[in-house]
Amino acid sequence: MVHKKTVMNDADLTAFRVALMEWYQTHKRDLPWRNTCDPYAVWISEMMLQQTRVAQAQPYFERFMTRFPTVRVLADADIDEVLKLWEGLGYYARARNLHRAARRILDEHGGRIPDERDVIAQLPGIGPYSAAAILSIAYGKDEAVVDGNVIRVLVRLFLMTEPSDTPAFRRRAGEMAAFLLWPGRAADFNQAMMELGATICTPRSPRCAVCPVRHLCGTVARMRNPETLPCRRPRRARPHHAMTAGIILHNDRVLIVQRPMDGLLGGLWEFPGGRLQDGELPEEGFVREIRSTFGLEVGGLRYLAAIRHAFTHFEITLHGFLCEWISGERAYPSAVWVTETELAGFAFSSAHNRLMTAWRENATSAQLRLL
């Protein structure tokens, strides 16, 4: 529990709430999910906004809500179509979890998104943050939201200098947020805290001069540089993996494979290939993988591009090739041959989309064209 007197007295607490809420009512951005308290729309927007900036999420949200306007429509959809609409937004587990959760909501809750913490937390992809956001914004419950924006505001407001990426800190931040929360006004208050972090108390160049709560801010009072907060433990270097993938042409078609539904980029499609072994040249590794994993012989290899991509915990360099099928039957369950036109109907990861772009940009000569 947070002890009030060590954090903020009652007068300052009231002043903080009033100043924040008045500022929010005047300055909040007009965002499509703010025009509704439909729990389904709130749920979709909160899932999209995790790890994603508002400007990037907005067009995805509008397309998603147009195509899947209700829990039932989403539950009835094919996961491939859901992933296709999510393509480019990253963290694809969110899309798979939305789809799974929609089916559970339909089967177990009659199509209504649960309004109790213990029940909603059982749904796939609903963690403490999303549960608090849905319960407060859609159902008006007094649940405090703690996301990256809120943590940044809390840390600077209370001048919290310990590393912010520990479980103990997250617990403390949760207590602080619950302490500040305006009972009965959680929907707007939570959104105001997030909005302050997103638009004023930003990671770099925070706009303290126009901040509505600067008179209560510990960082400003002690003349500390807010950009140095939150503190984080030093990050370990991300491991790097060298991968290969190739666009294999055969009879006006190209081979693509679907990743297993569970795991990284689950359900997305990609061009066949695999990881390079130590000391192996990219073309050697590609041919070996195509032979051993896919049962194919290929020839006429052309190097297309080296594509670097960073995931949360590691980075890859994807060596991309263009080549032709020579012999063999595809010995891989999810592999299919498709035309170039049909490729547009499949959801690809960012790295493989860039490989496709490299192929098209290089396909200026007849020799490289598929069709």
Ligand code: SF4
């Ligand atoms: S005064 Fe500056 S550091 Fe403090 S909460 Fe406002 S923007 Fe953040």
